[in-house]
Amino acid sequence: MWLDDEGVYTQAVNKPATLLARRFGYVYQPYFGPVVLCSADEEGNSIDLTRDQLLALLVRLGDIAEEV
Numbered sequence: 001m002w003l004d005d006e007g008v009y010t011q012a013v014n015k016p017a018t019l020l021a022r023r024f025g026y027v028y029q030p031y032f033g034p035v036v037l038c039s040a041d042e043e044g045n046s047i048d049l050t051r052d053q054l055l056a057l058l059v060r061l062g063d064i065a066e067e068v
Helices: 015-023 051-067
Strands: none
Touching: 015 051
């Protein structure tokens, strides 16, 4: 998840992004502003999501939408 590291000062809490991050164990802070979601290769480089990753993400976001 890419985000504006200064968004905490200028943006509202992004509830869906915060809830999504918490589902993956990132429970220590809220996330602010818009985010961009991608995958990573073996070397840690950002790459596009695969079709399966995108579909799984959409399912999780659908579940989160019901909570928000």
